[in-house]
Amino acid sequence: MIDLVLPEGRLGFAAALMEMHHDRKQVFVDRFGWRLPAKGSWLEVDQFDDDYAIYLLARSPEGRHQGSVRLLPSSRPHMLSTLFNYLCPAGVPSGDDCWEISRLVTCPADASGTTVLRVHRLLALALVEFARSNGIARYTLVAEAHRVPALLSVGWPVTPLGLPTWVDGDQLQALQIDLSPGTLHEMRSRLRIEAPVLRIVEPIRRAA
Amino acid sequence: MVAQPTGRHGPEDSNNLATETERIILEIESRLHRLIETSRRESGPAAQSSVLAAAAEACAARRRLYALFGRRLFCDPSWDILLELFVSTLEGRKVTVSTACMAACAPTTTALRHIAYLVQEGLVVRRPHPADARSTYLELTPQAITRLTQYFSESN
Numbered sequence: 001m002i003d004l005v006l007p008e009g010r011l012g013f014a015a016a017l018m019e020m021h022h023d024r025k026q027v028f029v030d031r032f033g034w035r036l037p038a039k040g041s042w043l044e045v046d047q048f049d050d051d052y053a054i055y056l057l058a059r060s061p062e063g064r065h066q067g068s069v070r071l072l073p074s075s076r077p078h079m080l081s082t083l084f085n086y087l088c089p090a091g092v093p094s095g096d097d098c099w100e101i102s103r104l105v106t107c108p109a110d111a112s113g114t115t116v117l118r119v120h121r122l123l124a125l126a127l128v129e130f131a132r133s134n135g136i137a138r139y140t141l142v143a144e145a146h147r148v149p150a151l152l153s154v155g156w157p158v159t160p161l162g163l164p165t166w167v168d169g170d171q172l173q174a175l176q177i178d179l180s181p182g183t184l185h186e187m188r189s190r191l192r193i194e195a196p197v198l199r200i201v202e203p204i205r206r207a208a
Numbered sequence: 209m210v211a212q213p214t215g216r217h218g219p220e221d222s223n224n225l226a227t228e229t230e231r232i233i234l235e236i237e238s239r240l241h242r243l244i245e246t247s248r249r250e251s252g253p254a255a256q257s258s259v260l261a262a263a264a265e266a267c268a269a270r271r272r273l274y275a276l277f278g279r280r281l282f283c284d285p286s287w288d289i290l291l292e293l294f295v296s297t298l299e300g301r302k303v304t305v306s307t308a309c310m311a312a313c314a315p316t317t318t319a320l321r322h323i324a325y326l327v328q329e330g331l332v333v334r335r336p337h338p339a340d341a342r343s344t345y346l347e348l349t350p351q352a353i354t355r356l357t358q359y360f361s362e363s364n
Contacts, residue, residue: 006316006317129310132310133316134315199306199342200305200306202344203320
């Protein structure tokens with residue numbers, strides 16, 4: 001299952017979220033060498049991990065972070081509109097029906113390709129389920145050009161928003177994933193996962 | 209043991225409270241089953257299936273409305289959740305919080321708020337998921353079942 005972590009529900013996922021930020025640091029800063037403000041920290045947290053960010057979280061049966069993705073509403077400042085707008089020559093897509101995907105990560109300790117692939121597939125299905133119940137028709141994202149085939153392989157339609165561009169030694173490209181009412185069914189058939197994967201937990205309530 | 213009006217509750221009070229809560233839940237469950245059985249006996253399978261048909265049609269009508277006019281104008285998450293729970297109850301299906309949120313046709317945060325309202329209003333109760341400690345089932349209370357049955361019987 002993939003857990004939906006809403007801003008008001010983060011307390012219930014505190015440990016897994018800490019592991020997520022730790023894994024992000026290990027993968028993006030230590031392994032990929034991205035120039036992020038977290039260089040001297042043991043966690044990677046940026047200005048978009050704010051009160052509006054939503055996370056989809058894959059956890060092991062013991063509750064440990066296995067993989068995650070961050071979602072930002074495009075109606076507010078997000079990565080594509082503030083850091084990478086030059087990747088969209090025709091303008092950055094925005095609106096209530098458009099959200100941005102970023103910081104897709106899997107736990108670096110899960111070296112097995114099968115686990116990583118399964119987590120990616122579950123996260124992709126969870127993204128489509130979340131989109132369906134939240135009126136989202138398209139996701140935007142910035143990806144390294146070499147990751148585009150993997151993105152296409154889950155079966156959703158991906159459209160480039162601009163040409164791949166060299167940035168700090170990586171070829172980056174802005175992309176849009178268009179979702180239609182039939183996308184979920186098509187992806188479930190393709191990935192052979194028929195049951196819903198997104199688990200929504202009510203936020204922990206504090207006594208008044 | 210009677211709970212003290214003031215002061216902190218000790219472990220013994222918590223145990224008593226848990227036992228008492230469990231007893232109340234079992235009592236509600238048994239009343240609910242009696243109510244459903246009585247309703248089946250009194251109304252018969254034909255009436256039961258016509259209530260289900262009317263509720264399912266109401267669900268389908270909501271979907272048509274959203275498809276034709278969009279989600280904002282006629283958004284009514286509490287009613288969508290109640291309808292989903294009612295149809296599922298009559299069909300013998302369990303509904304998780306995730307399913308209820310999907311049925312709400314509203315942003316998840318909004319749907320969760322409406323679930324909390326429905327619980328507060330005594331129309332819905334939360335039940336632990338036997339196989340998944342992180343998940344919760346939602347069920348209609350006997351009061352909600354009675355009112356919804358009445359609503360869909362009268363609308364036939």
